[in-house]
Amino acid sequence: MSDNSKQENGNLDKEQLPFWKMFLSVFQASFGVQNKKNKERDFEKGSVKGFVAAALVFTVLFVMTLVIVVNLVLP
Numbered sequence: 001m002s003d004n005s006k007q008e009n010g011n012l013d014k015e016q017l018p019f020w021k022m023f024l025s026v027f028q029a030s031f032g033v034q035n036k037k038n039k040e041r042d043f044e045k046g047s048v049k050g051f052v053a054a055a056l057v058f059t060v061l062f063v064m065t066l067v068i069v070v071n072l073v074l075p
Contacts, residue, residue, distance in 0.1 A: 015045055016050075025054075026055050030062075
């Protein structure tokens with residue numbers, strides 16, 4: 001039983017990445033400029049749900065930016 005509590009405390013001690021760092025990692029990775037240190041940090045401290053949410057936000061913002069640029073360029 002003490003082993004379970006140690007594992008639970010170990011999981012609680014594991015610091016989670018804030019959303020803005022996950023979003024920044026998604027942004028960097030999408031353009032291929034993510035470094036190895038950040039990638040390892042993301043795998044250790046990041047959550048899958050957070051990265052999925054950050055990727056969805058990035059995708060929506062990216063598509064909206066493309067639509068705006070195309071509408072400005074084309075008459």
